[in-house]
Amino acid sequence: MTTREQSQAGAGQAQELDVFAQLCPSRAMLADLADKWSMLILMSLGEFGPQRFSELQRGVDGVSRKMLTQSLRTLERNGLVRRTVHPETPPRVVYDLLPLGRELAGLLVPVGRWTQERTAQMLVAREAFDRAHPDA
Amino acid sequence: MTTREQSQAGAGQAQELDVFAQLCPSRAMLADLADKWSMLILMSLGEFGPQRFSELQRGVDGVSRKMLTQSLRTLERNGLVRRTVHPETPPRVVYDLLPLGRELAGLLVPVGRWTQERTAQMLVAREAFDRAHPDA
DNA sequence: CTCCTTGGTCTCCAATATAGACCAAGTCTC
DNA sequence: GAGACTTGGTCTATATTGGAGACCAAGGAG
Numbered sequence: 001m002t003t004r005e006q007s008q009a010g011a012g013q014a015q016e017l018d019v020f021a022q023l024c025p026s027r028a029m030l031a032d033l034a035d036k037w038s039m040l041i042l043m044s045l046g047e048f049g050p051q052r053f054s055e056l057q058r059g060v061d062g063v064s065r066k067m068l069t070q071s072l073r074t075l076e077r078n079g080l081v082r083r084t085v086h087p088e089t090p091p092r093v094v095y096d097l098l099p100l101g102r103e104l105a106g107l108l109v110p111v112g113r114w115t116q117e118r119t120a121q122m123l124v125a126r127e128a129f130d131r132a133h134p135d136a
Numbered sequence: 137m138t139t140r141e142q143s144q145a146g147a148g149q150a151q152e153l154d155v156f157a158q159l160c161p162s163r164a165m166l167a168d169l170a171d172k173w174s175m176l177i178l179m180s181l182g183e184f185g186p187q188r189f190s191e192l193q194r195g196v197d198g199v200s201r202k203m204l205t206q207s208l209r210t211l212e213r214n215g216l217v218r219r220t221v222h223p224e225t226p227p228r229v230v231y232d233l234l235p236l237g238r239e240l241a242g243l244l245v246p247v248g249r250w251t252q253e254r255t256a257q258m259l260v261a262r263e264a265f266d267r268a269h270p271d272a
Numbered sequence: 273c274t275c276c277t278t279g280g281t282c283t284c285c286a287a288t289a290t291a292g293a294c295c296a297a298g299t300c301t302c
Numbered sequence: 303g304a305g306a307c308t309t310g311g312t313c314t315a316t317a318t319t320g321g322a323g324a325c326c327a328a329g330g331a332g
Contacts, residue, residue, distance in 0.1 A: 004184055004195060017252040019179065022198035026255040033251065036170045039270040044156065050142055053279055064321055069280065089329040090278035100254060100261070106140060107247050114152040115169065116244060118236060119162035125215025125236070133167025189310055200290055205311065225298040226309035276331080281324105284305080288319070293312105 032078060033104070037063055037071040042097075043112045045081065046105025050096035080104060158171065168214060169240070173199055173207040178233075179248045182241025186232035217242060 004020075017026040032038065040060045045051065051059065057068055072095060075081040080101030086092040097105055140156075150190040153162040168174065176196045181187065189193060193204055208231060216237030222228040233241055 002183060017255055019195055019248045019251055020176065020195055025259060026252045027197075029247065029255045029258055030176075030251045031172050033247075034170065034172045034175045036167050039170045040156065040166075047138060054277095057279095059156055061156055061163075064323095065280070066282095066322090067320070077262050077265040078258040079265075080258070085279095088278095089327090091280085091328090100257060103254070104247075104250060107243070107250055111169075111240075111243050111247075112155045112166065114240060115155055115166045116162045118239070119153055119165045122165055122214040122216070123161060123235060126213050127290060129213040129215075131291090190308095193310095200292095201311065202291090202313090203289070206289095221310095224309095226307090227295095227297090229310060260321090274332090277329090278327100281326085283324080284322090284329090286319100286321080288317100290317075293314080295312080296309100298308090301305085302303100 008040075010122060029078065032074050037067050039108055039111070041071055041075065041082070042101060042105045042108050045095065045097050045101065046109045048064070048096050053093050055094070056095065075101065080086075165214065168210050171207070174211060175244055175247070177204075177211065178216070178237060178241045178244050181231065181237065182245045183248075189231070191230050192231065201227050210251050211237065227238050243249055 018024050019026050019030045021027055033042075037060065041056060042062070044056060044059045048059065053068070053072075056072075057063060057065065060068070063071075072081060072083065076083050076095075078100075079098055082096055082098050084094045084096070086094070139261060154160050155162050157163055157164045169178075172198065176199070180192060180195045184195065189204070189208075192208075193199060193201065196204070199207075208217060208219065212219050214236075215234055218232055218234050220230045220232070222230070
């Protein structure tokens with residue numbers, strides 16, 4: 001357990017980035033990644049391998065074409081995902097993970113699994129909370 | 137690498153939850169957690185230990201009181217975080233992780249660290265992308 | 273000739289986030 | 303003892319974001 005001061009001071013070597021600081025580029029990056037759709041897309045590509053646009057749309061159930069496009073563009077721009085167009089008709093566009101994306105997916109897939117495993121417990125906690133706070 | 141069908145079929149025992157399915161409770165849970173502020177709050181509590189409201193507000197730089205309250209309530213409701221009120225004046229309210237929260241924070245803190253470590257690379261990718269796509 | 277497909281984009285409206293004012297109840301200052 | 307200050311919120315008004323659905327081009331199928 002580090003104090004915030006120690007962490008600020010210098011976690012070793014030239015590591016001046018701090019996700020907790022509003023202005024830090026790494027914080028902006030985290031904001032790009034810490035989002036429902038981006039995380040689900042990375043988890044899907046991490047678990048099921050390369051997929052085309054429409055497969056992702058079906059797989060990540062409930063995502064709109066607009067948000068899927070937007071999230072994929074951001075992931076592509078940040079170097080996590082590669083977009084490959086096969087100029088056929090109808091078009092075929094395949095997305096797969098680049099090394100950076102594979103690393104991150106490796107951290108996120110467990111988050112997805114954990115969520116599935118612990119959802120039941122969280123629902124129990126929720127019921128208790130709602131019983132204790134009948135207002136609202 | 138599993139196919140989506142296999143994963144749907146049954147990943148073992150009574151594990152019918154699927155974060156990729158729009159209607160699944162676990163998906164709703166993930167939506168609660170896969171959010172910038174919730175993740176930063178969990179990371180902060182995970183890295184720096186119990187903190188009071190105002191410490192979190194300073195620590196998670198840029199969060200509004202409203203969003204901080206809202207995210208903390210959701211985390212509390214789902215059984216990840218505990219809220220302790222010390223009835224002094226001015227009031228003192230301390231937040232700390234419950235076991236579920238500690239588990240999740242254990243998965244999220246590495247995501248924060250990874251983001252800090254890889255931000256430089258992602259920024260390089262971004263510049264390349266923007267050079268290749270001068271429009272927009 | 274018409275319809276269907278894919279991978280988008282564009283527009284419009286609803287939902288959500290942020291900024292900032294406000295509040296109660298002690299405590300410290302003068 | 304009047305006034306200012308503190309904490310942990312809430313409430314409102316405005317800005318930003320998300321979702322629903324229309325539209326599109328270039329073939330191929332019937």
